[in-house]
Amino acid sequence: MKKLKSRPLSLGSKIGIIAPASPVKDNNEIEASVGLLQKLGYQTVLGETARPWEGYLAGSDLERRADLERFWWDDSIEAIWCLRGGYGSARLLPDLYLGLIARNPKILIGFSDITGIELGLWQRTKLVSFHGPVLTTLKSDFSVNQAIKILSGEGVAEPLPWPEVNRNYLVFKKGKVRGPLLGGNLALVSSLLGTDYFPNLKGAILFLEETEEPAYRIDRMLTQLLLSGALDSVVGIIIGRCNPGEGKPEADLIKVVNERLFKLKCPMAYGFPIGHISEQWTLPQGISAVVDFDVGELMLAESPFRDI
Secondary structure, three states: OOOEOEOOOOOOOEEEEEOOOOOOOOHHHHHHHHHHHHHOOOEEEEOOOOOOOOOOOOOOHHHHHHHHHHHHHOOOEEEEEEOOOOOOHHHHHHHOOHHHHHHOOOEEEEOHHHHHHHHHHHHHHOEOOEEOOOHHHOOOHHHHHHHHHHHOOOOEOOEOOOOOOOOOOEEEEOOEEEEEEEEEEHHHHHHOOOOOOOOOOOOOEEEEEOEOOOHHHHHHHHHHHHHHOOOOOOOEEEEEOOEOOOOOOHHHHHHHHHHHHOOOOOOEEEEEOOOOOOOOOOEEOOOEEEEEOOOOEEEEOOOOEOOO
16 A cells, blocks of 8 residues: 655645644643744644543544544645644544545644554555644744654655753664654554554554653553564664653663563664653654664655655
8 A cells, every 4th residue: 555645834834723632621722832833834723622621532532533534624724733642532543534534645743642543544544644742742942843844844864853952862772774663652552452553563663652651551561562463573663751750760661661672683772752752753654764773863764745
């Protein structure tokens, strides 16, 4: 199946804003997100879910799915940017109108729980989506600049920049590999196992991130992936900075990740700027990349966008 690539963002592009998982409770956060995109030079359209909701979901499954598909129908909208993760995106997968998405590829960006939609759409349609900041976390200059650069079709064939601060890079196994980038939030990746939406990881560079999970839960999720055999054919594993939660040492989590994954033969390292951190990369799902684990260098080897 051929990769489905969209058009890149350009100044003035119209961006749809939705919450396909959990809601944003504070309307000021929503207004700040809209204001940021407008300040950057883009038009914005709020979906029905882009407002405060009660409970842990931003509307029913039907309402959240309809919001996503409504923007996909609208040819004037070139990108869909998720407000936040939380929980609930995978619930949409069985009823998504895949034919609509396949006929009209466009940018979809988010992370955390949005991993469920990204990997599900990759597996079923080969849509290239983007694992990057949700709008409520898009606050640092580094994350903003890196997201816009990638979404604009730049940054190919050059190493992705690292943030200047909070670097804690640890190499578990050295090596340099090439393969398609696939992954996201560890809880969502492991939850898709055994479904029609779990991606084929053969030859892939798997990237994982997690937050506020104690070491034993990280252990359990990694063990599940190992026991399934899903990791047997990956060519590399990159782990983002994982926040173990208040009062819990990051060293314990790193020890578990190393111990669980070290039996695999592929190169792997911990500490990439991916996931629940203030300064994060935006990575295109399914796009070929070259990773030099010795020095923590990641470079896209193809454009995430189709030729215009």
